[in-house]
Amino acid sequence: MLFYVNLKLSTNKKRRMQLLSPTASEAILKTLETRFLKDKDRFPALEWKDIELKFKNHPEKLWSVNEMEKTGGEPNLLSFDTATAVYIFCDFSKESPKERRSYCYDREALEARKKFKPSNNALDVATAMGIELMTENQYRQLQSVIPVDTKTSSWLQTPDEIRSLGGAIFGDCRYNTVFIYHNGADSYYAARGFRGILKL
Numbered sequence: 646m647l648f649y650v651n652l653k654l655s656t657n658k659k660r661r662m663q664l665l666s667p668t669a670s671e672a673i674l675k676t677l678e679t680r681f682l683k684d685k686d687r688f689p690a691l692e693w694k695d696i697e698l699k700f701k702n703h704p705e706k707l708w709s710v711n712e713m714e715k716t717g718g719e720p721n722l723l724s725f726d727t728a729t730a731v732y733i734f735c736d737f738s739k740e741s742p743k744e745r746r747s748y749c750y751d752r753e754a755l756e757a758r759k760k761f762k763p764s765n766n767a768l769d770v771a772t773a774m775g776i777e778l779m780t781e782n783q784y785r786q787l788q789s790v791i792p793v794d795t796k797t798s799s800w801l802q803t804p805d806e807i808r809s810l811g812g813a814i815f816g817d818c819r820y821n822t823v824f825i826y827h828n829g830a831d832s833y834y835a836a837r838g839f840r841g842i843l844k845l
Contacts, residue, residue, distance in 0.1 A: 664704050665711055673711045674700065680721040680737075687790070691725060696732055699845055706845050709775035710734055713841055716744035716774075720843065723787060732845040735779060735787055741797035741838035745770060748838070750800055750813035754830035767800045767839040776841035778802045781825055783842060784816045788823045793840075795819065800839040803830070 665673065677700075678693050700707045713720040718736030725732055736742055749755050751768040771778055779787070780802045787793060798817035807814060813830040815837060816823060 663708065665708050669711065670701075670704070670707055673707060673714060676714065677710065677720070677734075680719075684721065688722065688725060691722075696722070696845070699732065703845065705775060706843060710843050712774040713742075713776065713843065717742040718745075718841060720841075723783065723790070723842075733783070734843040734845060735783065736840040737787070737791060737793070738840075739791075739793055739795070741794055741799045741836070741840065743838070746797070746838035747833050747835050748800070749833045750803065750830035751808075754813070758831050763833040771839060771841055774841065776843050779840045779842050781814065781816065784825075784840065785823055787840070788816075788818060792818050792821070797836045797838065798826075798834070800837065801825070 674697055678697065681688075681693050681696065700710075710720050713734075713736055717738055719738040720734045721737040723733045723735040723737075745767070747763055748765050748767045748770060749758070749763050751766050755762060755766045755769075767778060778801060779799070784799070784801055793799075794817040798815045800813060800815045803813040807827065808830060811829055811831075812827045814825055814827050816825050818824070
């Protein structure tokens, strides 16, 4: 039996999202639990049972985090907002998730290309997965926990003032230093993907 839930996109359109089977749900929960417990020293006041319960109460979020896993993101808990009681998961993969590369930044950039178009764009793929691109601050927070993107790079949420001029930003880590760069939003590379954020 298939299970679906209707979610609203930023365009106010609805889409149907398939929910995980009980077996798949338990599998991804076990994977997330193992990662959480391995890094428990980062969150000594948090308990896995509370996170698991919240996932079970929001099965569409469990579907999204499973999509992050399927595309090579290795999602794990990045932070916990005590003011809003929101858990922030992100892609902890050493390099930019391998199944999310070779995309330009957004649909506007994709449609603007006259030839050699990439297969998709980062913002649309993220939206379809039910996640958001990382902000620069979140990316730097991740880099403070574990160095990532030492051979790849990742698109990041771009300020409107930069995007309105045709650009988009991305980050990587070279020479033990985190760099935030810019490119034309329509550019795409085999070594550039995007890292997602899931708010639970």
